[in-house]
Amino acid sequence: MTGPRVFESLDAEWALVCAGAGRAEMVLGWLREGGVLFGDERARGLAELLAELECRDRAQGRVHSDRWMRVLLERAVGEGAGAQLAARVVVQAMLPGAVRMTQRLLRAGRDFDETGQVVVACLYQVVRRYPLGRKGGVAANLLLETLHMASRELQADTETDAVPWHPVLETAAVPGEPAADDPTEAVWRTVLRRQAAEAGLIAAGEVPDGARGELVELLVWAVAAGLLDGVRARVIADDSRAGARESAERAGVSAVTWRQRRSRTVRQLRPIADQWVQAA
Structure with a gap:
């Protein structure tokens, strides 16, 4: 279960x-016509066929996923039972990303299933309306436009919290690869950087990663959820920058005072982090 x-x-x-x-035979026929699977491929069940495609994605990269997804999207944007089946296969392939997107979009007062229903409904719409002439990674485009639409749906009355359209992520990977290269993660990192920069948590052009990236993500969530004041979040973010301790010492902050300040921050963030984990 996902x-x-x-x-x-x-x-x-x-x-x-x-x-x-x-x-399964219908989908296999489409893929063969599109040059993805060839005549020596044995007939198999639909679940096994999708698993094989995802396995090849991991081995061959985005070029392979783009090829087979485009073949199915050409059918999905049409009409009839064939279009519905093609769309359903693409949606199933994108479900792991939809689950993670739902987790990312959770805020205080939002129910996971209600948020998930919005995400899935938006994903279906994006699949059925996909512009076949669009360049770039198909999976990343699907996720990014779904994120844009779902955010608008969930935050229709809060314009500043909605997620605007971003350019195509040319470097995004394919479904099923490690989390660091997952298109969902690539999409979210783009949105996170924008939100963090707007909140004053990172410098212009900074790409937070590692432990600092996780802290910045926590701070963005905490401010949006109303659990942390924006000014306090900026102080914490500043204290986590590389060289922050040395700068504080040059400004006359003693080592003891610095440790006490960090301890207060840890005590304040611990219950917030617990809520963040529970929400996810």
Whole structure:
């Protein structure tokens, strides 16, 4: 199972889709016509076929995922049962990213399943309307536009918290690769950098990563959730910059005072971090 109820339901639905007679052969035929799978490929179930595609994605990279996704998207933007089936296969391939996106979009007062329903509904719309002439990584484009649409849906009454459109992420990877190279992570890092810069948590052009990246993400979430004042968040972010301790010492802050300040920060962030983990 990929996650709580909304995604459990989709997995159960996927099992029924896979059980339908002739569906795997139909999808396999489309892929063969598109030059993705060749004549020596044996017939297999739809779930096994998708697993094989994802395995090849990991081995061959984004070029492979772009090719087979475009073949199915050409069908998905049309009409009829074939379009619905093609769209459903693409959506199933993107579900791990949809789960992580749902986790990223959680805020105080938001229910996981309600948020997930919005994300999945937006993902379906994006798949069925995908502009086939768009360049760049297909998976990254799908996720980025879904994130844009879902954020608008969830924050329609809070313009400053909505996620605007960003340029195509040319360097995004493919579904199923390690988290650091996952298109969902690439999309979120772009949004996170924008939100963190707007909140004054990072300098212009800074790319927070590692432990500092995790701290900045926590601070962005805490401020959005109303658990931390924006001014305090900026102080904490400044204290976590490389060389911050040395700068404080040059400004006359003693080592003892610095340790006490860091201890206060840890005590303040610990319960917030617990809520962040629970929300995710």
